[in-house]
Amino acid sequence: MAPTTVLLSDFSDVTDFVVNQGNGVKGLSEMGLKALPKQYIQPLEERFSEKKIVPHESIPIIDMSKWDDPEVAKSICDAAEMWGFFQVVNHRVPLQVLDRVKAATHRFFGLSAAEKNKYSKELSPSNNVRFGTSFNTQAEKALEWKDYLSLFYVSDDEASALWPPACKDEVLEYTKSSEVLIKQLLKVLMKGLKVEGTDEAKEALLMGSVRTNLNYYPICPNPELTVGVGRHSDVSTLTILLQDDIGGLYVRGNDGESWIHVPPISGSLVINIGDALQIMSNANGSSNRISVPIFINPRPQDTIGPFPEVLASGEKPVYKQVLYKDYVKHFFRKAHDGKKTVDFAKLSIF
């Protein structure tokens, strides 16, 4: 459809158009706006500054073709500890599956606003399926330039009945095809933490629930004034990010000030250690992290806290035991605020 030029003054309320009517920022972008609406202008400290990018730094790129090789395991554990982020290639998730889920994402966001809005918080037939924009429009002082569809997996039957037909098969295929990689990564990471043996209870704690988000960042008239997604770390155990070839993902450097670009590498997946694993591994990290789509999590009803094995040597617990659902609710109820979500689980002496 050809873009219509609409003056911003024609809008009585940008938020109503974007949020309530389900047009999203995609709807705004397609109007051919010449300037960013004021609702999206981020305060200076939240904007991304090119000056803070470290040009020649890179997060590790790990070739997983020989994934039983102890050297590969060491690279994974070192990258998780040093960066919390790494890219994997030759990961055994078929490349056609990745292509199909990318196409399905375009197909879903290409639907009309009315069709997408059927999955909004107010109209969705289930809490497990949600179309939205920004992060938490109620709590945010400035909105973020992103639309999303969030799909929490309960069962194949539920997904088949309630997920949007435009993308459900491809999202299911993508999440299921990633399972073998996820299990391998968790096995290696647990061994690195000296948490041996994966019984059913431990497996549920690490990967008992799966949420897949499809994020859409349309062209923005003034990208320098806003953000697609603000500074945050994921509340997952692990996040598997599939990004397209546009780029734009940055990871906090270990100095807590600089940013490192994560260049798109065709066929690669970005792996990001989330807060839940940080809490269970008792790591007192202070750098921010950014990542994407398949969030591997404990189950909502699980209580998370440092694994007994990591405290066995006398290491003092940094985190208390928290109900995972409470932790996630805490994350979703506030605007993005860097790495502060984890403070919710910290023992008061830290």
Ligand SMILES: COc1cc(/C=C/C(=O)SCCNC(=O)CCNC(=O)[C@H](O)C(C)(C)COP(=O)(O)OP(=O)(O)OC[C@H]2O[C@@H](n3cnc4c(N)ncnc43)[C@H](O)[C@@H]2OP(=O)(O)O)ccc1O
């Ligand atoms: C959207 O932009 C994002 C997203 C992210 C995501 C990063 C992650 O790491 S997602 C992985 C989180 N883990 C899980 O989902 C697994 C565990 N799940 C749960 O514990 C529950 O499913 C639940 C998420 C807590 C929802 O349980 P429910 O009983 O339905 O609780 P509610 O009271 O309805 O919701 C609580 C609160 O959260 C808001 N919310 C719920 N789902 C979502 C969602 N998918 N996206 C955004 N917000 C959501 C909901 O509106 C409630 O808030 P109220 O203010 O309405 O009370 C990273 C970066 C991004 O930019």
Ligand SMILES: O=C(O)CCC(=O)C(=O)O
């Ligand atoms: O799209 C990106 O590059 C980052 C998105 C992200 O961090 C998230 O959805 O949790």
Ligand SMILES: [Fe+2]
């Ligand atoms: Fe993220």
